[in-house]
């Protein structure tokens with residue numbers, strides 16, 4: 001514990017997002033003197049815009065397989081020690097009402113601001129000092145102490161927590177600060193890349209671009225990974241939960257496959273021909289898909305005229321095409337539209353128990369800055385809470 005001096009702390013947490021606030025109050029409530037710094041004028045800006053303003057604050061099911069990382073085992077310990085039930089208990093203690101929206105995703109009934117207010121109240125309970133709207137100008141590490149100058153103030157602590165997030169949504173203040181800091185201390189950083197991000201399509205897929213605003217229940221697949229959820233056509237390409245999920249697994253140049261008929265058996269069109277021989281493909285497809293999409297897909301298959309006049313082998317071919325529609329995205333909409341950043345500070349550098357750097361004493365990294373990226377649906381906040389809690393308990 002530090003000797004009292006106004007500018008010396010037990011720990012300085014950089015970044016007052018989900019992970020930083022969780023870490024700061026956990027350590028503060030354990031009696032540590034904590035300073036929480038953010039360059040933004042208010043904390044938790046991403047929490048405020050999350051989940052369409054209602055914050056999908058966790059997911060009832062957070063097995064480690066739903067996280068991407070170069071080391072798939074790294075997140076296990078923290079996720080086990082601070083589970084969704086622990087965060088739900090906190091939310092309940094603050095009388096924030098919530099609901100499950102499907103697929104285990106929990107949202108506030110009211111507003112995401114309730115989560116930020118709760119985290120700040122917990123920080124106050126832990127006597128966490130805060131500096132918002134402050135950038136760190138200089139940082140030194142000597143004699144076991146981190147010394148930061150921030151405005152015209154210099155602060156010191158034996159522990160420094162990097163919680164400044166990833167590169168997603170730069171216009172909200174996201175920076176590469178975590179990576180620069182990590183590299184400064186010799187920690188490896190795995191190339192950050194946009195994840196949970198819309199994919200863009202080239203001219204060959206122009207037909208799809210004319211469908212902007214249409215959505216459908218599909219299975220999206222990249223390699224062996226697949227997700228069944230909604231896909232949404234945009235004027236640049238494809239988005240919607242199924243596509244955002246698959247984007248995290250997609251590598252540039254790779255093909256994506258979409259099954260537009262996940263609800264239909266393999267001989268669905270041939271059966272339709274027997275039952276509705278006078279129908280055209282587009283009207284049969286319109287039973288399963290939005291009309292505009294059905295029309296566009298029917299045109300792409302080349303099947304015209306009544307089903308009765310279409311040979312079974314053509315219907316079989318059309319069915320296989322519609323169940324395994326292949327295309328190569330030209331790219332993604334980048335960090336400007338990515339919900340998270342995959343890659344980041346290598347987990348090889350950190351203890352999975354404490355999030356402390358193995359070779360730099362007193363340096364910790366948590367949250368999105370670390371190479372752990374969750375699925376869409378509350379998984380990323382759960383990682384932020386769990387990694388923040390792990391570090392907060394170790395400080």
Ligand SMILES: Cc1cc2nc3c(=O)[nH]c(=O)nc-3n(C[C@H](O)[C@H](O)[C@H](O)COP(=O)(O)OP(=O)(O)OC[C@H]3O[C@@H](n4cnc5c(N)ncnc54)[C@H](O)[C@@H]3O)c2cc1C
Pocket residue numbers: 014015016017018019020037038039040043044045046047049050051052055056057058134135136163164165166168169172173174175177338339340366367368369377378379380381382384
């Ligand atoms: C639009 C959108 C919606 C989302 N919705 C959800 C959702 O519903 N559920 C879910 O689980 N996840 C959601 N996410 C992802 C989730 O917001 C992040 O995974 C999570 O916020 C990461 O927490 P963090 O604390 O690591 O980083 P952040 O929340 O990004 O916090 C980092 C903090 O560091 C500060 N900072 C950055 N650089 C500096 C610097 N140089 N100096 C000082 N401070 C700095 C930032 O101002 C920020 O306050 C969403 C993301 C976006 C963009």
